[in-house]
Amino acid sequence: MIGVRISRRQLLRGTATVLGAAAVGHAVPAWALSGGRAVPMRSIGTASGSDLAPSIAPLAGLAGFDDLLQRTGAAPAFRWTGLPPAPGEATFLLSGFSPNHVSLRHMGLVIEGARDPTAVRMLGLGLGRRPAPPDVVVEVLRTPEGVPYEEAFLPAKAPDVTMPVSLVESAGRRLTTVMVPILATG
Amino acid sequence: MIHVAGNHRHYVVQCRTCSGGWFGVAQFRHVAGANTLKENLNGVFSRPAADLDFIHPTKLPDGNYAVVWAGVAWCQAGNCKTKVGNCDGGAGVSHTTFESIYKSQGGVVLKRVTKEDTDWYGRPPWKIALSWANNIRKPINGWNCSKGAQPPYSTGPLFGGIILPLHAATDWDYPPIKMTATVYGYGECQPSFLTANGEIFHTMDLTLAVPYKGRDSKKWARNQWVKISNRATGRSVRARLTDVCGCQHVDLSRGVARALKMAGTGTVTVSRP
Numbered sequence: 001m002i003g004v005r006i007s008r009r010q011l012l013r014g015t016a017t018v019l020g021a022a023a024v025g026h027a028v029p030a031w032a033l034s035g036g037r038a039v040p041m042r043s044i045g046t047a048s049g050s051d052l053a054p055s056i057a058p059l060a061g062l063a064g065f066d067d068l069l070q071r072t073g074a075a076p077a078f079r080w081t082g083l084p085p086a087p088g089e090a091t092f093l094l095s096g097f098s099p100n101h102v103s104l105r106h107m108g109l110v111i112e113g114a115r116d117p118t119a120v121r122m123l124g125l126g127l128g129r130r131p132a133p134p135d136v137v138v139e140v141l142r143t144p145e146g147v148p149y150e151e152a153f154l155p156a157k158a159p160d161v162t163m164p165v166s167l168v169e170s171a172g173r174r175l176t177t178v179m180v181p182i183l184a185t186g
Numbered sequence: 187m188i189h190v191a192g193n194h195r196h197y198v199v200q201c202r203t204c205s206g207g208w209f210g211v212a213q214f215r216h217v218a219g220a221n222t223l224k225e226n227l228n229g230v231f232s233r234p235a236a237d238l239d240f241i242h243p244t245k246l247p248d249g250n251y252a253v254v255w256a257g258v259a260w261c262q263a264g265n266c267k268t269k270v271g272n273c274d275g276g277a278g279v280s281h282t283t284f285e286s287i288y289k290s291q292g293g294v295v296l297k298r299v300t301k302e303d304t305d306w307y308g309r310p311p312w313k314i315a316l317s318w319a320n321n322i323r324k325p326i327n328g329w330n331c332s333k334g335a336q337p338p339y340s341t342g343p344l345f346g347g348i349i350l351p352l353h354a355a356t357d358w359d360y361p362p363i364k365m366t367a368t369v370y371g372y373g374e375c376q377p378s379f380l381t382a383n384g385e386i387f388h389t390m391d392l393t394l395a396v397p398y399k400g401r402d403s404k405k406w407a408r409n410q411w412v413k414i415s416n417r418a419t420g421r422s423v424r425a426r427l428t429d430v431c432g433c434q435h436v437d438l439s440r441g442v443a444r445a446l447k448m449a450g451t452g453t454v455t456v457s458r459p
């Protein structure tokens with residue numbers, strides 16, 4: 001993909017922006033891992049580390065990026081290996097875990113792979129769906145003299161879609177689960 | 187296309203919508219204010235490759251709130267390079283984009299919010315500036331609806347972007363709190379240019395990022411107006427919470443930092459707007 005022309009707007013629209021809070025699980029029933037739809041996965045960046053426990057951190061926000069690199073041990077050695085998040089992708093930092101397959105199952109998004117305490121990876125996951133743009137609200141207000149005027153805006157509280165994302169070893173042991181709200185950004 | 191409609195009691199600046207109708211973007215007591223906005227909008231719309239998503243509110247160095255176009259333009263040759271994640275010039279990956287972000291060509295003050303405007307609307311100037319920006323953004327939604335600002339390739343899937351109004355915001359309602367503040371890097375240096383509330387990051391807009399975890403998460407909910415004051419410079423500005431960070435300080439847009447005359451790290455007070 002390197003060298004492909006992209007526009008910033010193409011880059012942005014439909015991009016799934018993520019927030020999350022961690023929760024730890026354990027064994028995953030076999031039925032929960034069966035079936036499901038494969039989710040495209042690609043590397044966006046990587047950094048080396050040591051003694052890293054398996055964890056997953058969604059990108060919290062634009063401003064949080066540098067902090068996230070620090071917390072996951074990826075900074076300052078982080079190197080970009082691919083294009084930034086594309087429309088329809090969710091982005092995570094995987095610490096201490098090497099992914100080899102991602103699928104969307106009824107238990108949520110499952111990232112299968114093996115422990116790797118020596119690397120932090122930024123991963124783009126193609127969720128394959130673009131949330132609809134939020135509806136524009138047009139409200140009629142009045143000046144103190146009673147003259148009506150319109151005001152357009154996006155609602156302050158747009159609903160977020162929440163999805164659990166799990167790291168699962170090949171043997172079926174769930175290492176961690178993160179609840180990830182995915183913002184509808186168009 | 188912009189025109190002014192008026193009945194000598196007040197004047198309305200209207201923008202043509204994609205469907206052919208007109209949408210009133212701002213009202214003025216006197217025709218001079220309406221003409222200023224009209225002429226400036228027509229000027230921006232006629233600029234080749236103007237990126238109209240960068241129409242947003244800001245606070246000018248003279249202390250006035252205003253709606254501006256930040257001077258962001260599409261790269262007409264189609265060969266502009268953006269270094270993603272390595273704005274310090276380190277070894278990284280350069281990507282070709284169609285935009286030249288914050289070129290030195292400068293922006294355009296579309297309309298300052300004056301005392302006359304605050305009297306007319308009965309609202310504080312920062313809310314009027316946001317309202318004007320949103321009302322302008324609504325009818326120009328989409329490059330496919332050309333307003334005269336031609337991107338280099340006006341058709342095709344690359345330019346199917348949409349321009350949405352920004353989010354409404356409620357007033358922050360907590361006791362004042364003193365915090366450390368830092369200033370955002372340019373959005374282009376980051377892997378994603380969307381803030382946590384889903385908006386495209388506009389460097390000179392009046393926005394900030396706040397901590398999002400812990401017991402104060404409700405206090406720092408997205409889309410609230412706050413007043414940011416810097417005692418060292420004696421300046422203050424109203425801004426919207428649009429983004430989050432995993433930190434325990436606030437991260438200010440360059441628009442906020444400029445209004446505060448703050449460079450680098452400092453101490454600010456966050457209070458009710």
